[in-house]
Amino acid sequence: MSDQYPHFSSMGDKAILIEFEPNISENTLQTVLNCKKSIENILCKVIVEVINTYSSLLVIYMCTIGDVYSEVLSLKALIAEANIGKNINSKLYHIPVCYDEEYGLDLHLLATQNKLSFSEIIRLHTNPIYTVYFIGFLPGFLYLGGLDKMLMISRKSTPRIKVEKGAVGIGENQTGIYPKSSPGGWQIIGNSPLEFFDKNGQPPCQISVGDKVKFYTVSRLEYLNISTEISKNNFQLKSENYEG
Amino acid sequence: MKAKIQVLQPGLYSSIQDIGRFGFRKYGIPQSGVMDSYAAKMSNLILNNSEDASVLEITQMGPKLQFSEATLITICGAFMNPKLNEKNIFNHSIIEVKSGDVLSFGKLEYGCRAYLAISGGFMVDKVLNSYSWYEGITAVFKLKKGDELFYKRENQSVGQKNSGIRVLTNYIKDNSITAFKGPEYHLLSNQQEQQLNLFSFRIDQKNNRMAIQMQEPLINELKPIITGPVIPGTVQLTPSGNIIVLMRDCQTTGGYPRILQVSEDGINALSQRLAGGNIKFDLQILK
Numbered sequence: 001m002s003d004q005y006p007h008f009s010s011m012g013d014k015a016i017l018i019e020f021e022p023n024i025s026e027n028t029l030q031t032v033l034n035c036k037k038s039i040e041n042i043l044c045k046v047i048v049e050v051i052n053t054y055s056s057l058l059v060i061y062m063c064t065i066g067d068v069y070s071e072v073l074s075l076k077a078l079i080a081e082a083n084i085g086k087n088i089n090s091k092l093y094h095i096p097v098c099y100d101e102e103y104g105l106d107l108h109l110l111a112t113q114n115k116l117s118f119s120e121i122i123r124l125h126t127n128p129i130y131t132v133y134f135i136g137f138l139p140g141f142l143y144l145g146g147l148d149k150m151l152m153i154s155r156k157s158t159p160r161i162k163v164e165k166g167a168v169g170i171g172e173n174q175t176g177i178y179p180k181s182s183p184g185g186w187q188i189i190g191n192s193p194l195e196f197f198d199k200n201g202q203p204p205c206q207i208s209v210g211d212k213v214k215f216y217t218v219s220r221l222e223y224l225n226i227s228t229e230i231s232k233n234n235f236q237l238k239s240e241n242y243e244g
Numbered sequence: 245m246k247a248k249i250q251v252l253q254p255g256l257y258s259s260i261q262d263i264g265r266f267g268f269r270k271y272g273i274p275q276s277g278v279m280d281s282y283a284a285k286m287s288n289l290i291l292n293n294s295e296d297a298s299v300l301e302i303t304q305m306g307p308k309l310q311f312s313e314a315t316l317i318t319i320c321g322a323f324m325n326p327k328l329n330e331k332n333i334f335n336h337s338i339i340e341v342k343s344g345d346v347l348s349f350g351k352l353e354y355g356c357r358a359y360l361a362i363s364g365g366f367m368v369d370k371v372l373n374s375y376s377w378y379e380g381i382t383a384v385f386k387l388k389k390g391d392e393l394f395y396k397r398e399n400q401s402v403g404q405k406n407s408g409i410r411v412l413t414n415y416i417k418d419n420s421i422t423a424f425k426g427p428e429y430h431l432l433s434n435q436q437e438q439q440l441n442l443f444s445f446r447i448d449q450k451n452n453r454m455a456i457q458m459q460e461p462l463i464n465e466l467k468p469i470i471t472g473p474v475i476p477g478t479v480q481l482t483p484s485g486n487i488i489v490l491m492r493d494c495q496t497t498g499g500y501p502r503i504l505q506v507s508e509d510g511i512n513a514l515s516q517r518l519a520g521g522n523i524k525f526d527l528q529i530l531k
Contacts, residue, residue: 009427010424011424011426011427011473011475011478011502011505012424012475012477012505012506012507012508013424013507013508014508015475015505017427017472017473019427019472022469022470023470024470048266048267049266049267049269049270051269051270051473051496052473053470053471053472053473053497054470054471054472055470055472056472056473057473058473058475060269060475064508134270134497135270135271135272136272136471136473136495136496136497137272137495137496137497138272138495139271139272139273139380139381140271140272141272143471143497174471180380197271197272199371199372199380199381203271204268204271204273204372205271205272209270
């Protein structure tokens, strides 16, 4: 592969992968999302979906691609014309997290390994404004970038068979929330009572790619109160327009 | 009129599927859909159903089903010695079912997954634009004893349907799986590349609608990649060297190197392989 980005390659006979410089950054995300928009607008009749991760776009076609070369040429042209400017309206969501040890199964490990107190961990985790880079892995699993370097910790060498719904975890330089219980390898530091996926919702995920997330700490009692409010459909998720 | 199938026995793993749930990957929702899209499409085609009608995907050991009203059915894919009221019936043909009839399956002769299509499709809930069952998205994800499946009563006779369609079955027994280079193929060492191209691999016990693992690992020192998109047919190489072919229910993103991308036909063929069976990747260059 050449080192020139974006790099185009076919991924099987029905998809083309576009790779940008492989990093986790706001600039790359902005480029990726602008290109995504321009491809979706122009090719909507022949594609099923365009999906993004940190630094790539996958263009999935409805039919087998007859001529990869000409398809890549038209994608290149679309990308060259894509808007460079910042034009994505994002929202900032405030997410309650209970960092009690009851939920934060790996708080001890993180504290020991990274030489931090529990209160420092909570401060460092609630301080940043995180960016939602994409939703993947599980329905409603938000991949958040912007983690403080001091909280970085590698994944478990053997994943847990069951991570609880709402678990807030750290995996390398990413943080995220398990929208339902599932096997998982991230280190767990707390739990959020919120629902991050509703199959009947329109859309099924209220928080979307490009949005911002900030965590705030709640006690165990507040956690339980919020859970009750959610089950009664009374909870109002705090959000505001965000202009970076 | 609404007719129903009573599930007397569920079989090993039977689920309602259609061609898949498209357009929801952005929320992390898997595509799902029939594992062997060729066999499922043929079963609908023979009945003159629309291409996206739902079918019952039957894995290895078939269910026992009782029909409340007349209809027409067809079975394609794996051959499991199907019987209607204890009388042998055949794959790829249109079967007239009468009120009270019982469909059952016997010994698995070849393949792994059979598809039962019914005139007009099964009447199950459509969730996010698809009938495909998937845990967490649809209310149920596999057939249980005592379940009821609804369908439309059908009084047409066999004569009005497409009975003359030729259905291929050679791919069900073929060991060769067509694949293309994956995004991280270029990272493989010469030795890994040779092993991947020349060796046969055995299907591991770890195989389901999400993924099929190979028994023989490759020696591997490749590091994980920055999380990127994956789709059915993506072949991942784990840090311990396991080769995993992602199937229809796979996650939408992954962090293991994507060394191959199996073709649509290859996914269909793999869907019909049992644990212990041998396969070989047939690497093709895309034009």
